[in-house]
Amino acid sequence: KLLGMPQTPRQILRASPEETPRDANPANVGLELFGYVGIEAVLDQMRIKTMKTGFEFNLMVVGQSGLGKSTMVNTLFKSKVSQKPTGPDYEERIPKTVQLQSVTHVIEEKGVKMKLTVTDTPGFGDQINNENCWDPIIKYINEQYEKYLREEILISRKRKIPDTRVHSCVYFVPPTGHWLRPLDLEFMRRLSKIVNVVPVIAKADTLTLEERAEFKKRIQKDLKAHGISVYPQEDFDDNSDDRILNNKIRDKIPFAVVGADKEHQVNGKRVLGRKTKWGIIEVENPAHCEFPLLRDLLIRSHLQDLKDITHNVHYESYRVQRLNESNLLVLSPINGLLGKDEVESNL
Amino acid sequence: MASSEVARQLQNDNCRPLSLSGHVGFDSLPDQLVNKSINQGFCFNILCIGETGIGKSTLIDTLFNTSFDDRVSTHFQPNVRLRAQTYELQESNVRLKLTIVNTVGFGDQINKEDSYQPIVDYIDAQFEAYLQEELKIKRSLYNYHDTRIHVCLYFISPTGHSLKTLDLLTMKNLDSKVNIIPVIAKADTISKTELQKFKIKLMSELVNNGVQIYQFPTDDETISKINATMNGHLPFAVVGSMEEMKVGNKMVKARQYPWGIVQVENENHCDFVKLREMLICTNMEDLREQTHARHYELYRRCKLEEMGFRDTGPENKPVSLQETYEAKRHEFFGELQRKEEEMRQMFVQRVKEKEAILKEAERELQAKFEHLKRLHQEERMKLEEKRKLLEDDMIAFNKRKAATELLQAQAFASTPSVSLKKDKDRKNFM
Numbered sequence: 135k136l137l138g139m140p141q142t143p144r145q146i147l148r149a150s151p152e153e154t155p156r157d158a159n160p161a162n163v164g165l166e167l168f169g170y171v172g173i174e175a176v177l178d179q180m181r182i183k184t185m186k187t188g189f190e191f192n193l194m195v196v197g198q199s200g201l202g203k204s205t206m207v208n209t210l211f212k213s214k215v216s217q218k219p220t221g222p223d224y225e226e227r228i229p230k231t232v233q234l235q236s237v238t239h240v241i242e243e244k245g246v247k248m249k250l251t252v253t254d255t256p257g258f259g260d261q262i263n264n265e266n267c268w269d270p271i272i273k274y275i276n277e278q279y280e281k282y283l284r285e286e287i288l289i290s291r292k293r294k295i296p297d298t299r300v301h302s303c304v305y306f307v308p309p310t311g312h313w314l315r316p317l318d319l320e321f322m323r324r325l326s327k328i329v330n331v332v333p334v335i336a337k338a339d340t341l342t343l344e345e346r347a348e349f350k351k352r353i354q355k356d357l358k359a360h361g362i363s364v365y366p367q368e369d370f371d372d373n374s375d376d377r378i379l380n381n382k383i384r385d386k387i388p389f390a391v392v393g394a395d396k397e398h399q400v401n402g403k404r405v406l407g408r409k410t411k412w413g414i415i416e417v418e419n420p421a422h423c424e425f426p427l428l429r430d431l432l433i434r435s436h437l438q439d440l441k442d443i444t445h446n447v448h449y450e451s452y453r454v455q456r457l458n459e460s461n462l463l464v465l466s467p468i469n470g471l472l473g474k475d476e477v478e479s480n481l
Numbered sequence: 482m483a484s485s486e487v488a489r490q491l492q493n494d495n496c497r498p499l500s501l502s503g504h505v506g507f508d509s510l511p512d513q514l515v516n517k518s519i520n521q522g523f524c525f526n527i528l529c530i531g532e533t534g535i536g537k538s539t540l541i542d543t544l545f546n547t548s549f550d551d552r553v554s555t556h557f558q559p560n561v562r563l564r565a566q567t568y569e570l571q572e573s574n575v576r577l578k579l580t581i582v583n584t585v586g587f588g589d590q591i592n593k594e595d596s597y598q599p600i601v602d603y604i605d606a607q608f609e610a611y612l613q614e615e616l617k618i619k620r621s622l623y624n625y626h627d628t629r630i631h632v633c634l635y636f637i638s639p640t641g642h643s644l645k646t647l648d649l650l651t652m653k654n655l656d657s658k659v660n661i662i663p664v665i666a667k668a669d670t671i672s673k674t675e676l677q678k679f680k681i682k683l684m685s686e687l688v689n690n691g692v693q694i695y696q697f698p699t700d701d702e703t704i705s706k707i708n709a710t711m712n713g714h715l716p717f718a719v720v721g722s723m724e725e726m727k728v729g730n731k732m733v734k735a736r737q738y739p740w741g742i743v744q745v746e747n748e749n750h751c752d753f754v755k756l757r758e759m760l761i762c763t764n765m766e767d768l769r770e771q772t773h774a775r776h777y778e779l780y781r782r783c784k785l786e787e788m789g790f791r792d793t794g795p796e797n798k799p800v801s802l803q804e805t806y807e808a809k810r811h812e813f814f815g816e817l818q819r820k821e822e823e824m825r826q827m828f829v830q831r832v833k834e835k836e837a838i839l840k841e842a843e844r845e846l847q848a849k850f851e852h853l854k855r856l857h858q859e860e861r862m863k864l865e866e867k868r869k870l871l872e873d874d875m876i877a878f879n880k881r882k883a884a885t886e887l888l889q890a891q892a893f894a895s896t897p898s899v900s901l902k903k904d905k906d907r908k909n910f911m
Contacts, residue, residue, distance in 0.1 A: 165568050169546045172762035173572040176523055179766035181511045182703060189510050212503040238496035244508040249496060289785045293774050372520060434506040438513035446623045457618045 188247035190297045191437060192278075194329075195252065196271065196321070197306025198259040201336040205393035206304075207252050209406060209417060210429055214395075215239060215252055232257040232270045253300065259317055268321050275300050275329050279452040299449060301440045302365065302432060303329045306336040307353070307388060311345050314356045322362050328448055330365040330440050332432070333357075338390030338423055339408065339415050346390050353388055364388075366436070370443055383431060389424040392417055522576040524627045525765060526607075528563075528659065529581065530600060530651065531636025532588035535666045540634075540721035541581055543734060543745060544757055545570065548723060549581060558586025561599045565628075580628060588647060597651040604630050604658050608780040615781075629777060631768045632695070632760065633659045636666040637683065637716065641675050644686050652692045658776055660695035660768050662760070663687070668718030668751050669736060669743045676718055683716055697759060698767050711759050717752035720745055 195203040204216035215237065236253045253274070258267055278299045285295045303325060307318055314322075318333075325331050333353070338346060357364060364387060371377040394417045397404045406417045417425045432440070529537040533556050542548050549568060565582040582603070587596055607629045614625055633655060637648060652661055663683070665671070671679060687694060694715070697708035722745050726735045734745040745753050760768075789809065 165547045165549070165570055167546050167570060167572060171544070171546050171570075171572060172757065173523075173570060173577050173765075174575040175762040176577075176765045177515050177519070177575060179763065180518060181515055182701060183766055183770070184511050184514055186701060189507070191507075210505070211499075212501045212505050213499045215499065239499040240496050241499050241501055241505070241507075243501060243505060246508045246510055248507055248510070290782050291778065293778075429506065434509050435513065437507065437510060438517055442517065442623075450620070454618050 185245055185247075187294065188249060189437075190249045190251075191441070192251040192253070192298060192300050192302075193432075194255070194271075194275075194300045194303040195306065196255045196258055196303060197336060198308065199256060201306040201308060202393045203254065203304075203306055203336075205395055206306075206334075206336070206391060208395045209393045209425065210432065211241065211250065213239075213241065215250070216254060232267050234270060234274050251298065264317055267317075268324055272324065272328065275303075275325075276452065279449055280456070282449065283453055283456060297441075299444055300329050301437075301444045303331050304432075305331055305333045307333055309335050309337050309340050309349070309390075311341055311349050313352055319356065319360055319362070322357070322364065323360060326362050326364055328452065330367075330443055330448070331362075332365050332428075333388035334428060335388050335390040337392065339392045339410075341390065350386075350388065350390070365440065365443075367443070370447065383427075386424065386427060389428045389431075391425045391428050392423040393425070519574055519576075521623075522578055523765075524578045524580075525769070526580040526582065526628060526630050526632075528584075528600070528604070528630045528633040529636065530584050530587060530633060530655075531666060532638060533558075533586065535636045535638060536721050537583060537634075537636055537666075539723065540636075540664075540666070540719055542723050543721040543753065544760070545579070556586075556589045558589055560590065561586045561596050563599060563603045578626070582630065593647050596647060597654045600651070601654055601658065604655070605780070608658075608777055609784070611777065612781055612784060629772055630659050631765075631772045633661045635661055635663045637663055639665055639667050639670050639679075639718075641671055641679050643682050649686070649690055649692070652687070652694075653690060656693040657779065660771055660776070661692075662695050662756075663716040664756065665716050665718040667720065669720045669738075671718070680714075680716060680718070695768070695771070697764055704763055707763065708759075711755060714752060714755060717756040717759075719753045719756055720751040721753070 193207070195207060197203050207215045232255055234253055234255055236251055238249060238251045241248050241250055255271060258271070261267065282295060282297065282299055285291060305318070305322060305325075307314065322331055322333065335341070335346070335349065335353075341349060363369070366380040366383055368380075368384075371380055392408060392415055394406050394408045394415070396406070396409075398407050398409050398414050400407065400414055400416060405414075405419075408415045408417075416422050420426055527541070529541065531537050538549065547570070549566065562585045563582050564585050565580055567578060567580045570577045570579055584600060587600075590596065611625070611627065611629055614620055614622065635648070635652060637644065652663070655661060665676075665679065665683075668676065697712050699705040699708050699712070720736065720743055722734050722736045722743075724734065724736070725732045726737055726742055728735060728742060728744060733747075736743045736745075744750050748754055
């Protein structure tokens, strides 16, 4: 039988006060049920509850201007999430510094409500001197962690802490076909430590299939050589099933995607695609581009996992780092002794 | 909360609702969440409070359709103890880590004033353990084995009259710390009409005394109707049994009497099925959530305020935890320094004392040494004198010896042969 949680007889024993000696079971006993009890109904209860409270998802898209970030987000969520005017007189103004713009929408599908926040980063990598252009982004991500931390350590805290932490950062790599550029490496190196980074090859319709495969291999080699762990990270595979699934995904990272928000007629069906003189690139056709894989990863299968890793790993490491800094003392337990020791070690 | 309310609430947060033009696929989100939870497993902790022999263990066995622990307790416990056991149950693909906490010796003592205290202490200890884990710097909350009590089944004896004072007292002390579900135990001793009156009496007593028992939630449409009906049947009158008898052509769990068979799962006979429905099938998740969101938060707030942390300062300005921390840190630091000073003073004192003692000892030794030296000197002088005397004697003796020899030598020189002859004659004569 799988024991999903680690043995914690120590914790059981520690919890009892001295006045009530307890004969705690040293080993958790696995028992047979003689008949139907109804424990599995808890799954339905959980489902109902989560449908009632709704979900939150915060996505960040990073990449140089013109790589199709806004179109991609619109294609992912099949709606006009990012609104970019597309009139002929419109000139995309590139801001002088990296700015972050967040839009929040509520979308509903089959009774499931989701509050989606998409943060765009216009100006990234567009300047002549792009040094430290990742700093505003890192600052923004850390600010969200800080907000959550402050809410969490309040005395009377809200029943549901609003979660604005960035759950996933999609990084758009320009389809040069050669290697990752220094800017890409620098950015991904820094950010994969604090957030789940999903790299994608943007505008992949400029690469043939062979070029695409070559490019991907080179990118994977580059990432490994620099020790950059992108999502799904190898360290967080829970069990062998997860590992097999994630290995398959890892083979295909980065996904080569094409975004489109116009529909065209193909073989009597209406599909999303880009119409060119030499054919129609169907966005949802796995033979044309890997957009379905990206969508499945981000939304259909790994959304909860993205949120969990953000909460359990990235947020926790931010919290550890923050509480260890000397201007924020750790909250000492009741007898105060532990806190004092930590004070001394921090002095 | 109806779904339109949720949409309105979300709208109030400055976000626009958006319509989708196709299938995106995030309706699989609840399934993703459920799958994750299946992987992690569930945790559920039940506390059973009731007198010895009232049927707690049997009821739990019947509820979960398995036999947990066979140990029967004696009535002679000096005070109330809590005994907790954890079991791993699995039904289809759901793994449940179930902890049953039994009160041993509850209601057996002659003086029952402190009976509820060990229970309150135990519940607080579980909250405390969770709070400490949550406040740690390096914490691992996602695989923390949650031992907080999610539900308390309070067993009321079927007297048919009213609540005992002990019951009231215990429940009043526990209602803000845990979800209480009162059950009438051994309900097969009460007739149907008496049962109705008993239930009404019990509920009115609870309400009059301000005891807040757990109300099944009625805010979700899917379960609100059934929960509302169940709320009207509280407290549940239950009968527990693991023995199976043949009734009709089925084997059912029942208790056999000469006058008939009480079937546990027959809704006409007792409310066991209702209890199982409510406790496990419908509201387990809600019980866990209430424990975490209401009881635990209350405990946490009280505990932190006790320790001196505040959200708002004396002028109602929000005090950041940072400032409180700094203040506490200074306090601790000052305390530390004071203690160090004290110890240093004490050390210096001790050193002085020791030095004085050692000096004293040294002086004594010195005195002794002098004394002995003097004695020694005296001895020596005496011996010197004696030696001198002896030497003088020896010289005198030598002188006399020399003198006598000289005389003898002189005498010998004047009559040397005569004396020889005389000697010889004398010798021959003899």
